[in-house]
Each structure stands twice: as C-alpha cells, then as structure tokens.
Amino acid sequence: MTSHQSGDTGDGVAVPTHAHLMESGRRAALGLARLGAGSGSRVAAMLPTSPASFATTLACLRLDAVRISLPLGDHTGWVRHRLRSTGARIVVVADGYERDGRVVPLKSELDQALASCPEVRSVVVVPVLRRPVPWTPGRDLWWDEVLAPWPGAAHPGGAGRAASAAGRRLDGMTDKPDPPRDAPHTRLDFEDPLAAGSRDDSDEGWGGDERRRVPDAAADLARFLDEKPPHHL
Numbered sequence: 555m556t557s558h559q560s561g562d563t564g565d566g567v568a569v570p571t572h573a574h575l576m577e578s579g580r581r582a583a584l585g586l587a588r589l590g591a592g593s594g595s596r597v598a599a600m601l602p603t604s605p606a607s608f609a610t611t612l613a614c615l616r617l618d619a620v621r622i623s624l625p626l627g628d629h630t631g632w633v634r635h636r637l638r639s640t641g642a643r644i645v646v647v648a649d650g651y652e653r654d655g656r657v658v659p660l661k662s663e664l665d666q667a668l669a670s671c672p673e674v675r676s677v678v679v680v681p682v683l684r685r686p687v688p689w690t691p692g693r694d695l696w697w698d699e700v701l702a703p704w705p706g707a708a709h710p711g712g713a714g715r716a717a718s719a720a721g722r723r724l725d726g727m728t729d730k731p732d733p734p735r736d737a738p739h740t741r742l743d744f745e746d747p748l749a750a751g752s753r754d755d756s757d758e759g760w761g762g763d764e765r766r767r768v769p770d771a772a773a774d775l776a777r778f779l780d781e782k783p784p785h786h787l
Contacts, residue, residue, distance in 0.1 A: 570605045578605060578701065579612025585700030586613050589644055589676045593618040598642040598674075600624040600633070600660055602651040606680040606697055610646050626651065627658040633667040643675050646697075648682040661687040 570578075591597055597619050601607040614621040622640045624633050624647075637645070645668075650659045661679055665688050668674055679687060680697040 575605060575608055576612070578609035579616065581701040581703075582609045582613035583616035585702070586619070586644060586678075587617060589678075589700075591617050591619050591644055595619040595644070596622050596640045596642040598622040598624050598637060598640070598645040600626065600645060600647040600664055601680060602626060602648060602682065604648070604680070604682060606646070606648070606682075624664075626660060627653060627663065630663055630666045633664065634670055637667065637671045637674060641673070643673060644678070645674055645676070646678045646680065648680045649685050649687045650683045652683070657683065657685070659685075659687075665690075 586597060591614075595617065597610065597614055599607060599610050599621055601610065611621055613619075620640075622636060622642050624636055624645070636642075645664065647664045648660050650657050650661065652658070664677070668677070675693065677690070677694045678697055678700050679694060
C-alpha cells in the first residue's frame with residue numbers, strides 16, 4: 555500500500571496517498587463489475603468514513619452506478635426498507651466501527667436486515683476493525699478479494715461466479731493501471747501572433763500579404779487604407 559506518514563514529524567499513522575485511492579477505486583470498479591454492477595446499478599454502502607468508502611464511490615462513478623448510503627448502527631428496519639426500495643443487489647459493509655467508545659457490529663446488523671432481502675446477492679465486507687463476523691458462503695466475500703487482480707482470489711462459491719463473469723464486457727476497463735497523463739506543454743512561444751496569417755479570414759491576416767510588405771512609411775499607410783482593419787473604422 556502506497557502511503558505516507560501523517561503529521562509534520564510522523565506519528566506512525568499510515569495515510570493513503572491520492573494515487574493509492576485512485577487505484578483502489580479503479581480496482582474496486584473492476585471487482586464490482588465482476589459481481590454484476592454496471593450502468594444504472596444500485597450499490598449499497600454501509601461504511602464509516604474510510605478509504606474503502608471513497609473507493610466505493612469512485613467505483614460507482616466509473617461504472618455509472620448509483621451508490622446508496624445505508625445508516626450506521628441500530629437501524630435494521632430502515633436498512634431493510636432502503637435495500638428493498640432501491641433494488642440494490644450488492645452491499646459493501648464494514649465489519650464494524652467504533653462510536654462513542656463502543657463497537658457497532660455493522661455486518662451483524664446488516665445480516666438481520668438481509669434476512670428479508672433475498673434479492674441481495676453479494677455482500678462485500680471491509681475489515682475496518684478486523685473482528686469476527688457472521689458469514690454466508692456464496693454471498694459474502696472480503697474487500698481484498700474484490701480488489702484482487704483478475705481472476706481474483708478464491709472464495710466460497712466464487713468459482714462459479716467468476717466463470718459466469720468471465721465473458722462480461724467491462725466497458726473497456728482492464729486490470730492494467732491507468733496510463734499517466736501527458737505532461738503539460740511547457741514550451742513558451744514568443745513569436746508575434748500578428749506575423750502569421752489568420753486561418754479564419756481571406757485577407758491572409760493583418761499585414762499577411764507578402765507582396766505588399768514594403769519597409770517605407772508610404773507603403774505602410776497605403777496598406778492601412780487598403781485593408782481597413784475593423785478596429786480602425
């Protein structure tokens with residue numbers, strides 16, 4: 555993981571770099587596409603503020619999918635209603651998070667809501683606290699498996715799902731990193747813009763007729779009266 559130490563003196567906390575977050579979003583888009591997400595799909599997220607939450611949002615933007623945010627903690631009925639009303643088929647959830655000094659078991663609470671939401675076919679678990687969570691083989695998988703390069707890490711029930719997704723077109727996305735942007739053009743042009751002919755008129759630009767370029771003042775005056783540029787009318 556590409557990161558740097560936060561703080562002026564370095565406090566030992568790893569902070570993801572912009573490049574790492576963008577790469578995580580790209581890989582998350584590939585992984586969610588393999589799970590069936592695409593343009594117009596609803597991807598539900600039950601996540602505290604975290605790099606995974608940011609990457610999920612970027613992935614939805616890449617796929618033209620819609621991110622549906624679910625409430626965190628003690629809202630089983632509301633979560634159930636949101637999943638049913640939006641038609642989400644994929645949920646990204648943290649194993650848990652800390653609030654007011656206590657641990658909120660998000661994955662356990664999500665499972666209670668999913669008991670009445672059989673249409674949800676994939677649950678991606680983000681190990682925020684790295685604590686044990688209830689698990690449904692064939693439906694649940696870890697966040698790292700979603701980010702894994704194609705064909706992805708093995709997980710229960712994953713072989714059939716990977717095989718069915720093998721021929722799915724991912725809208726031109728590949729497992730290769732995004733190419734670097736071209737360096738900005740830094741050449742400075744000090745040439746006189748009035749010395750060149752114009753591309754959008756027929757008089758070859760102000761003073762552009764080579765046949766009438768005479769160095770004496772009389773010729774310059776004659777050229778001025780002949781061409782009559784609009785700003786002198």
